[in-house]
Amino acid sequence: KQEVTQIPAALSVPEGENLVLNCSFTDSAIYNLQWFRQDPGKGLTSLLLIQSSQREQTSGRLNASLDKSSGRSTLYIAASQPGDSATYLCAVSRSGSRLTFGEGTQLTVNP
Amino acid sequence: DTEVTQTPKHLVMGMTNKKSLKCEQHMGHRAMYWYKQKAKKPPELMFVYSYEKLSINESVPSRFSPECPNSSLLNLHLHALQPEDSALYLCASSQIGARNQPQHFGDGTRLSIL
Numbered sequence: 001k002q003e004v005t006q007i008p009a010a011l012s013v014p015e016g017e018n019l020v021l022n023c024s025f026t027d028s029a030i031y032n033l034q035w036f037r038q039d040p041g042k043g044l045t046s047l048l049l050i051q052s053s054q055r056e057q058t059s060g061r062l063n064a065s066l067d068k069s070s071g072r073s074t075l076y077i078a079a080s081q082p083g084d085s086a087t088y089l090c091a092v093s094r095s096g097s098r099l100t101f102g103e104g105t106q107l108t109v110n111p
Numbered sequence: 112d113t114e115v116t117q118t119p120k121h122l123v124m125g126m127t128n129k130k131s132l133k134c135e136q137h138m139g140h141r142a143m144y145w146y147k148q149k150a151k152k153p154p155e156l157m158f159v160y161s162y163e164k165l166s167i168n169e170s171v172p173s174r175f176s177p178e179c180p181n182s183s184l185l186n187l188h189l190h191a192l193q194p195e196d197s198a199l200y201l202c203a204s205s206q207i208g209a210r211n212q213p214q215h216f217g218d219g220t221r222l223s224i225l
Binding site: 036041043044046049091099102103 | 199210
């Protein structure tokens with residue numbers, strides 16, 4: 001059974017700092033890995049998707065990496081802003097339909 | 112604004128009521144999903160529809176009844192719910208067989224059972 005772990009559970013940083021969120025998974029036979037953002041009371045917004053054959057994806061200030069063999073992914077956020085405050089969820093898919101989520105990292109960026 | 116629209120945004124119902132949650136997308140996606148999310152927990156998959164047919168039921172109690180009347184609509188019919196069913200219900204959609212396409216989520220329906 002796939003298990004996904006995210007560390008840390010919560011993170012508070014001053015504005016402007018670069019930061020890294022971590023995600024690990026136990027079964028390396030994945031289809032893809034996705035990073036989502038969730039604001040309080042809202043749905044999930046897809047940030048980045050990395051296919052199993054890829055090593056990284058970038059979008060603006062966000063960069064996600066994937067090391068499938070070691071079962072790890074990182075989400076790097078450059079020059080953090082208060083608007084980045086949210087819960088960040090990592091999810092892996094084995095079949096393209098069933099997502100297994102981590103517990104999330106709650107990020108607070110202080111002005 | 113999200114591309115997956117869920118109605119209503121909030122719903123309060125008694126344990127004997129019957130109500131329905133609605134989800135709509137116009138992105139041409141042929142896979143649609145229902146998730147349940149409790150506070151400070153990740154979403155849990157409930158149902159998956161592929162080409163308007165139920166393909167995954169994660170052992171969900173029969174008081175939740177999904178329906179996919181066409182490729183753009185997904186409903187979740189609720190009957191005789193329990194207080195522990197209070198949660199955020201999220202709908203999502205995606206392309207089928209596309210390894211590089213993410214699931215798109217709606218903003219959810221916040222359900223409270225009295």
